[in-house]
Amino acid sequence: MKSFVYVIKDPLGIHARPAGMLAKAAKPYADTPITVTKGDKTVKASQLMKLMSLGVKTGDEVTVAAEGPAEDEAIAAMEAFFKENL
């Protein structure tokens, strides 16, 4: 399993638009589940509504993890996505 910790910088947090974009970005890695964890709650990056329901705000710390055949590639894509959009 590969993972990284990220502190959200977007002033609105993981709101609808980036959640949608994130779910889209996670789609190519169907065989390598990607998860987002805030506190004790973990959801899959592809679960758009659940992702929004985490209520991730600016300044919150989240852990993003990937496990599976394409985990290196998936985690690199996620790191780039978070830095760019969140």
Added chain:
Amino acid sequence: MIVLQGQGVSKGIEYGSLYFYHRTNTQVTQQTVEDTAAEAQRLEEAKAKSIAQLEQMAEKAREEAGDSAAELFETHAMFVEDEDYTGAMDELLEEGWNAEYAVQQAGEQFAAMLAAMDDPYMRARAADIRDVTQRLLNNLMGIVEGGIDADHPVILAADDLAPSETIQLDKSKILAIATQGGSGNSHTAILARTMGIPAVCGLGDALNESMNGHAAYIVGDTGELIFDPDADTLAALQVRQKAQQEQRELMRTMVGQEDVTLDGRHIKVYCNIGSPEDVDAVLTNDGRGIGLFRSEFLYLAAEDYPSEEDQFRAYKEVAAAMQGKTVIIRTLDIGADKQVEYFGLNREENPAMGLRAIRICLNRPEVFRTQLRALYRASAYGKIAIMFPMIASVWEVKECRRACQKVMEELKAEGIPFDPEVEIGIMIETPAAVFIADELAPLVDFFSVGTNDLTQYTLACDRQCNDLGKFFDPHHPAVLRALKMAADAAHKAGIWIGICGELGADLSLLPTFLAIGIDELSVSPTAVLPLRAEIRRSIASTCTLDMLNS
């Protein structure tokens, strides 16, 4: 006269008749079905149809209101495919329920989940889920939503409008929107703002269908819906309407135009802002940069000294939003006249001449350092310039520059990115700075004249004193001569000079500013376009210095 008070969520004023939006009522009944496979097939078809409609709407939104409005519908299309949402539907189908019931139940479950969250933004997203759910239901039941069948533009009234309803409506028929529910975060509000039409939300039950067809004024700035205005109110409303027409005409003709006189003299027209929220107004009014970003809001709104991180975020937000255009940020300009308790300033008889602005910064290097670090860190994200207020002496400027140098060295050692070429300027607002402008100019990259303070100190007239009337005269030749002295010194040293006080927007002084050779005028966002229109009518070479003599 009847006045209904709501929350103004999109500015502007319009007069028209109210038109109530009618929504088809979809009554869902819970039924068991035999052929669960056929039911699943019906749901799949409704999903596919909904996605196709949403994609079409995204295109329409992109044309009418830009990318961010389009992304909303793209997100809606993704909701339709969300695995948890559709999973909840599938479970109910497997239990043998009809598709309508499955969709309605799943929709309520997820809308309730978001509605229960702390964050008001996320709570407002429950409306998105309900909107998508309604679309699925309509497609399952073959219902087509109604539009506006009036033959003239109307004030659209409704209990609340879902984003998909707002985008489907024929915009040429809508003057403004009034709703019983909703908030500033609702899509109705966001779309109305992007479309530039007035909107008032939260009118409650006072807005009801008995008003259908009645004529009213809607004022987005104040959140009012006014029926049968009395003579005085009507006159005031008409004045506002006229001002709005003129502003729209300016928007139509002046946005995108250069700030240049008929004989080719270019002037930079920038904006004064007091908080990051003002950036929208700068962009709407086509300001070419920010000539004065007052950083006081960070200090005045806080209970304690704002942290480097908080300041960094605010500066970065503005720098990034301005996309490479200049953002001149003034370091804190606080004195005993502003109530900031944690600074622990002593009460002063005459705060205008007391311990304020740069004097506080130079006395308290830690406060200064925190702000400078935040400013330099933010400089990596846009074109930031730093401006120091209340300068009266050469040593003050030298000390400021040393503080900047020190901060840059710190950041470099810490490996934090910043722009080493950040321009440094000073405000010219004391007569002392005018007299020694020739010594100050070689030390900085620009001058910006704070005409309000310069007038107060030059004429010995307290700005806060209301009785001074005619004695407080910003057109006084002494003030204008001071401007010229500073401008001559600036140009001799090869730097530019601007005006960021209220005088910059005074169109009657524009010829004098052109004759003096002012390079930049920073005004409130709404003053940009009128000023641009005046500049484009002017001929710089024929302007005179007549006003410098009594």
